[in-house]
Amino acid sequence: MRRIALPAAILALCGGALLTVVAQNAPQADAAAAASAAASAPEPVVCFESRQGATEITQRELKPGWPNVKCSPVTGAALWYGDPYDGTVPMAKMPQMEDIPEGQAVVRPRTEKLALLAQCGVACHNGKYPVGFPKDNKPTPIPTMEAMYPDAKNFQHGRGRIWCLDCHHNTQRNKLSDHFGQPISFDEPQLLCGKCHGDKLRDWRDGIHGKRIGEFASNGKKRWFVCTECHNAHNVQDGERNRGFVQVQPESPPQLPRGMKDTSWEKTHPIPQH
Ligand code: HEC
Ligand code: HEC
Ligand code: HEC
Incomplete structure (x- = not known):
């Protein structure tokens, strides 16, 4: 089986190269037109x-x-x-959030950002329980997987206690998984993260953790940021990679109100300072 598969893969790769060569021979005029259009568009x-x-x-x-x-x-x-609701969809039904009227809590779907997922579920992981499924959290590295997805090589979540299939569904690669093997959509990562970080899920539900934008009123419509919009599920611990967070430089201070020369007023305080 191996012997047949390898030449086939090489052939497929060569096919790709051939196609590229053919594409490069496309009429020069088209390419020039496209280039000038790109140059003029902002x-x-x-x-x-x-x-x-x-x-x-x-x-x-x-x-x-x-x-x-x-x-x-x-x-x-x-x-x-x-x-604030541009590109959002209603949040799926969430346990203990039944009080929020339908459509008042919206999220921006993640699925459209995950370019690899469409292929994952069909090309390699074809719906069957993976052969050679690791029995511990230290499986043999798969070079193809690591090349496609470098995060897999330096996985930083759970300090060696969790692994791919604690989160990703066994057979449906386009889904995450709850503790009972029921699929969870990538658009509802809170259900996944909440299975291990219940305290954070509660805080998020209460508005203590995470972020919402939209109407100010407590019963107003809001876009809720989901866990994976802030956390990289594959890297929450690596200090060097800044836990996936980007350092943002502070904005410069706003303009002073008219007639004010400096900011010394900021140092005055109604409560005596010691
Ligand atoms: C803690 C849970 C968790 C673990 C463990 C985990 N993943 Fe993921 N993975 C996710 C989530 C959540 C997403 C979606 C991220 C997003 O919305 O940006 C994802 C996305 C992906 C994607 C799609 C990326 C894309 O851009 O299309 C791949 C591929 C993937 N994971 C592979 C792996 C591999 C391989 C492992 C094991 C080394 C692994 N994951 C371990 C939660 C996890
Ligand atoms: C299968 C269980 C499991 C799932 C699912 C899971 N985590 Fe974790 N997570 C852990 C464990 C275990 C740790 C390590 C805790 C420790 O070392 O004390 C951890 C650590 C973390 C940390 C770092 C905490 C720290 O102080 O270093 C963050 C942030 C985090 N997880 C976020 C998430 C997010 C976001 C999701 C959903 C995409 C998620 N986790 C899903 C088990 C899980
Ligand atoms: C708006 C962004 C944002 C959202 C949304 C968000 N988090 Fe966080 N979370 C943070 C930041 C920032 C920290 C602090 C990170 C640090 O110290 O490195 C944090 C910390 C954590 C920690 C570690 C806490 C600790 O005690 O060290 C966990 C676990 C976590 N988040 C889980 C979640 C889960 C689960 C969700 C979804 C229900 C979520 N987060 C949603 C931004 C967010």
Whole structure:
């Protein structure tokens, strides 16, 4: 089986190279036209929300002069939303959140950001329980997997106590998994994380952990940031990689109100300082 599979893989790779060569021979005029169009079009403005490489939003106009998002020229972080619900869907039913009226809690789906998932569930992990499924948390490295997905090589979550299939579904690779093997959508990571971090899930539900934007009123409509918009599930511990968090430089202070020359007033305080 191995012997047949290997040449087949090489053939497939060669096929890819051949296709590239053919594509490069495409009419030069088309390429030139595309290049000049790209040169005249303004660079898209991309703001980052909370996790580098995972929560970027491209600026676009919701209506003329009304952008979906404005980003800080200093940090690139999203500062203002033209519509805080842009691109959101209602949050799925959540235990102990039944009091929130339908559609008042919305989230931005994760699935569209996960480019590999569409292939994962069909190309390699084809719906069967993986052959050679590791019995401990130290499986043999699979070079192809590590090349495709470098996070797998330096997995930093749970200090060696958890592994891929504690989170990813055994047979449905496009799903996460609860403690009982029931699938969880990638758009509801709170259900996954909450199975081990119940305290954080409670805090998140209460609004003590995480972030929401939208209407100020407590019963108003809000977009809830889900766990994976801030945390990289594969890297929560590596200090060198900053736990997946990006250091954001502080914004410069706002302009002083008219007539004010310096900020010495900030040092005055109604409560005596000792
Ligand atoms: C703590 C739970 C957890 C563990 C353990 C875990 N993952 Fe994940 N994985 C996730 C979550 C959650 C996502 C979706 C992340 C997101 O929404 O950005 C994900 C996404 C992925 C993706 C899709 C990435 C993409 O960009 O399309 C791959 C591939 C993947 N994981 C592989 C692995 C491998 C291999 C391991 C074992 C080395 C592993 N995961 C261990 C939770 C986990
Ligand atoms: C299968 C159980 C399990 C799941 C599911 C899980 N975690 Fe963890 N997580 C752990 C363990 C175990 C640790 C290590 C705790 C320790 O060392 O004290 C940990 C550590 C963490 C830490 C670091 C805490 C610290 O102080 O270093 C963060 C952040 C975290 N997890 C977030 C998440 C998020 C977000 C998700 C969902 C994508 C998730 N976890 C899913 C088991 C899990
Ligand atoms: C808006 C961003 C954001 C969201 C959403 C978010 N977190 Fe966090 N979380 C943080 C930050 C920031 C920290 C502090 C990280 C640090 O100290 O490295 C943190 C810390 C943690 C820790 C470690 C706490 C400790 O005691 O050390 C865990 C576990 C955790 N989060 C789990 C979750 C889970 C589960 C969810 C979803 C229900 C979630 N987080 C949603 C930003 C977020």
